[in-house]
Amino acid sequence: MKHFDKINEDVRRSRVGVVRSLEFRRVEALPRRLWETDDLPALAEALTSVLRTESGTMRLRPAQAAALRDAYEVGGLFGPLRVGVGKALLSLCVPVLLGATRPVLLLPASLREQTRREVVPQMSEHWKLHPDLKLIGYEELGLEQNAGLLDELAPDLIVADEVHALANIKAGRTRRVARYLDAHPECRFVAFSGTVTRRSLRDYAHLIAWCLRDGSPLPLQWRELQDWADALDADVPEERRVAPGALHRVCGVVRDGDDARNETAREGFARRLRETPGVVATGEDELGASLVIAERRVEVPPEVRAHLHRLRTDWELPNGDYVSEATELWRHARTIASGLFYRWDPPPPREWLEPRRAWKQYVRHVLAHNRRNLDTELQVWNECARAVAAGERRPEYSEWLAVRDTFEPNSVPVWQSRFLVEDCVRWLAEVGEGIVWTEHAAFLQALGEAGVCCYGPGARASRDILTATGPIACSVRAHGQGRNLQRYSRALVVSCPPSGRQWEQCIGRLHRSGQEADEVRFDMYLHTPELRAALGQALADARYIEDTTGSQQKLCFARIVALGETET
Secondary structure (H helix, E strand, O other): OHHHHHHHHHHHHHHHOOOOOHHHHHHHOOOOOOHHHOOHHHHHHHHHHHHEOOOOOOOOOHHHHHHHHHHHHHOOEEEOOOOOOOHHHHHHHHHHHOOOOOEEEEEOHHHHHHHHHHHHHHHHOOEOOOOOOEEEEHHHHOOHHHOOHHHHHOOOEEEEEOHHHHOOOOOHHHHHHHHHHHHOOOOEEEEEOOOOOOOOHHHOHHHHHHHHHHHOOOOOOHHHHHHHHHHHOOOOOHHHOOOOHHHHHHOOEEEEOOEEEEOOHHHHHHHHHHOOOOEOOOOOOOOOOEEEEEEOOOOOOHHHHHHHHHHHHHOEOOOOOEOOOHHHHHHHHHHHOOOEEEEEOOOOOHHHHHHHHHHHHHHHHHHHHOOOOOOOHHHHHHHHHHHHHOOOOOHHHHHHHHHHHHOOOOEEEEEOOOHHHHHHHHHHHHHOOOEEEEOOHHHHHHHHHOOOEEEOOOHHHHHHHHHOOOOEEEEHHHHOOOOOOOOOOEEEEOOOOOOHHHHHHHHOOOOOOOOOOOEEEEEEOOOOHHHHHHHHHHHHHHHHHHHHHOOOOHHHHOEEEOOOOOOO
């Protein structure tokens, strides 16, 4: 019966569409900012004179000035700003402009030391910075021992750079920020990201609510947010798609010269978002360099084609193991396309694997439904340990505890062919000075063994890559955001990311302010259906982000050159 109730509810929502509720009317009544009436260059000069040191020579850009103005006037800021617009400087200036007493800056751990060691000293020569700004990595905030870190620091302002790290409302670090802001409504929140969403309004509805509170242009009620998302989001199944309904009220007639056209609901929402006080999104790219993304053809060895065929038809890995889920198949297919796959060596025994699976399912359930401020798996583990010690039964915990230490997973790469490694080396020789981006540690190691200078995770690599010259290879996870690599204008992507957000960050390392080349070119491999599908998904993501936030995405204005398909 519950199944049929769900079907009937979906049918009702799709027919009625988004309704003009009290919450809708709150959004509808929010004031709108008319950007064309702003003299942003003059504002940039005025704020520069306020925030710059006597010996400073740097100047604020118009987009930076607009962000600082809104943060000051509204008391918070939601900034879906283009990659490379200067969010690091904004993060450091906001605490001074807002007169914060105990500001905290949240940022990826990979950027924290770079910010502390290099960015802050450099910026302090030109700008008045807050002397007591605390820098915390998102990963650090998620640790068990730091469950009370925000309460100890008691910030009156939280600035979140690369705030998409808090998009997952179920993650421990997100829960901790949410809990602190709920308990301390006087704490202001400022958020920056060039890639604030992937495919849904749900990715950032809670973030913009933290920034603007009742001034958020998205519903503050979860049920209504669901309706808006199912009306506007990308990739919503047809049976769940909700009619725009009242959302057409945020649309209007857009005039371009003598022509007029009606907006779609998605365009209307994007305009509503951009015109909301406290929201500053960058539009057209001001960079002079053109952007080209092109396919690099490569001959796929017969053994790799055979392994991919067997995986797609029989769900069988090269070592004879089988995958059980479509997500596993997708992940392994992308890896095998690079000439290798990963396996546990030795394979885990069933008596270890099944209790582990049951424990993981139990943890997911507890984190999704608990009201005891449990944010991480370790907290669930510790609570179960205390409960069992007190005589309670927790079978998932007890059964997993009994076998947990009997097997230690050891993931090892197994190579079928190094054809792609060899082609990357050829590409680097051809371009002379370029970057190979890869997501696999084993692939990066193989490039290093082939004589390429490689940069993986770690503080030393994060420091050294900033002055690297010549041909190099980099880990996307370690260096795909927050790095200024605009001295390069050529790059090669080994495994095409299926995420528009990841593409935006990666491209933004090179295609950013300070780039002196006339053209920035990213080559990529598209020799399997999975890689071509990944590019298609990334393009759809980028269009969705641009449509709904108004922040121009590099994938959308890049010239895409695909030479054709290689059948595998």
